[in-house]
Structure formats: structure tokens, C-alpha cells
Amino acid sequence: xxxxxMSEMRKVLAAFAFSLCGFxxxxxxVTIAALGxxxxxxxxxxxxxxxxxxxxxxxxxxxxxxVLVNAxxxxxxxxxxxxxxxxxxxxxxxxxxxxxxxxxxxxxxxPKVSRANLETIxxxxxxxxxxxxxxxxxxxxxxxxxxxxxxxxxYPELSETxxxxxxxxxxxxxxxxxxxxxxxxxxxxADGIHPNPEGVRRxxxxxxxSVLQLVALARAGN
Numbered sequence: 001x002x003x004x005x006m007s008e009m010r011k012v013l014a015a016f017a018f019s020l021c022g023f024x025x026x027x028x029x030v031t032i033a034a035l036g037x038x039x040x041x042x043x044x045x046x047x048x049x050x051x052x053x054x055x056x057x058x059x060x061x062x063x064x065x066x067v068l069v070n071a072x073x074x075x076x077x078x079x080x081x082x083x084x085x086x087x088x089x090x091x092x093x094x095x096x097x098x099x100x101x102x103x104x105x106x107x108x109x110x111p112k113v114s115r116a117n118l119e120t121i122x123x124x125x126x127x128x129x130x131x132x133x134x135x136x137x138x139x140x141x142x143x144x145x146x147x148x149x150x151x152x153x154x155y156p157e158l159s160e161t162x163x164x165x166x167x168x169x170x171x172x173x174x175x176x177x178x179x180x181x182x183x184x185x186x187x188x189x190a191d192g193i194h195p196n197p198e199g200v201r202r203x204x205x206x207x208x209x210s211v212l213q214l215v216a217l218a219r220a221g222n
Contacts, residue, residue, distance in 0.1 A: 029065040030218045031092050032211070035081055035121065036099035036135075039170055040072025042200075044189050049197040054204045055211060062208070064215050069093065077103045078117035085124045095218030096130050097211065098122070099170055101137035101154075102193075108143060111150040118154060122162040131217040132164040133210055165214055173206030174199050 034040045034052055042050020052070040059066045071088045073080060081100045089096065098121055104114045118134075125132045136155035139148040159166035174187040174195065185192070187199030195203060 029067045030094040030215055031067045031069060032095045032097060032214065032218065033069040033071045033088050033093045034097040034099070035085065035088055036072040036097070037076040037080075037103055038072065038074035038194060039102065040097075040099050041070065041074050042072070043074050043194050044191070045194075045197060045200070049200060051200050051203065054197075054200050055208065058204045058208050059211065059215070062212060064212060066215050072099075075103060076100065077107070077109065078114045078121070082117040082120040085121045089124060089128045089130060093128075093130060094221065095132070095214045096125055097133045097135065097214065098125075098164075099135040101151075102170075105137065105139055105143075105151070108147075111139075111147065111154060114151065115154045115158070118158055119162075122158055122164065126162055129221065131214055131221065132162070133167060133214040134159045134162075134164045135167045135170050135207070138169060165210055165217070167207055167210045170203060170207070171195075173202035173204070 034055075036051075040051055042052065047053060050070075052068050052072070056066070056068045059068070069088075071084075073084075078100045081098070098118070100118065100121075101114055122132060122134070134155055136159075137151075139151040141148060143151075155168075156166060158164075171184065175183040184199070187195055187202060189196050
């Protein structure tokens, strides 16, 4: 199937599944694993202020019956995610959020390596018949234009190939799609890398609708 056709089919299926949410209030909760690094794990925050607990609360406020599994490991690269994806995808996992790549950028890893690792993760989810929300990541300009073009293309292209749901950036909620550091400062911890509780709240509000779509797809597949 052509990439464009697959993308349109994914959108139609997601919209249809999302429309079913209102009819599933009494159903058993779906289980969503959040596979990521310190941003997912909640580095530097008390537990209830982290990404997964705040997202769990946001989803419940929307009436979604969901159990979120925090599969974030601080310092993890895409290679770490690829190494543990099989045991993350336990039989009770119905859907998966994939938010990895920031530590690849901090280490200046070859975009080809990051792409291969992410592809391993998405292929495992495909084999397990588990829908995915892939969260994108953009490289800073200091690595040069060729590196940035190669890295930035990884996420939308893999999303297209594997028919996943897609969010452009983890940080859209606090600085728009471009994630300007000057705008983000008020919502970041002192290290300038990890969001503070208010930053997480804004991130959750921005990503939440996409996670609801993932929940609906996961429920429709049960």
C-alpha cells in the first residue's frame, strides 16, 4: 500500500475508533505502555507530577478507562528502547506510546542508527498487533543541516510506513512545534532539559487528544 493511502486509512480508522469512546465507558480499562526515557519516567519530579501520572489523571478526567504503564527509563536511547520492547509488550498491553530519541541527540548518534532502533520497536508492536502513538523529536541546528534533515525525517517517515498515530513533538504543549528554548524556560527544571510540573501539565494537555485516539484504537482492537 502506498504511504499516502496508508496515512489516510490510519486517519479514518483513528477517527472511527475515537468515535467509539463514548460507548465504551463501562468496558474494561485498556492498558497503554509509555515507552520512553527520563521525560516519560518523570525525572526530577515527585511521582504524582510526572508525565505518566499526570496523563493518567487527564485521561480519567475525559472519562477514558485506561491503565498507563510507565516504561520510561532515565538516560535511555532508542537502542535501550529496542532492547526492552519485547518484554514491554506483555500480553495485557493494548497500545503503546513511543517517545524516544532525545538521548540519541545528546550523544550525537548517527540518525541511521536511531532510525533502525525505532523501526525495531515499531516492527515489534506491529507483530504484537498493538497500535502506537509515535512522538517525534527534532534535532538542534548545531549538528549541521544534513544531520538535522536526516534526524527530523525519521519520525514522520516511520509513522507513515508503520501506520502509527503521530505527534510532532513531546514539547509542543510548552513552546509550539518549534520548541523555542527561550519560551520553554519557565516550564523547565533548572537543567533546562526536563519539564517542571507545570510544563508536564501543558505537555499532557497537548498530547492528550492523540493519546485518546490511541486508547480508542486499542479498545477497538480488543
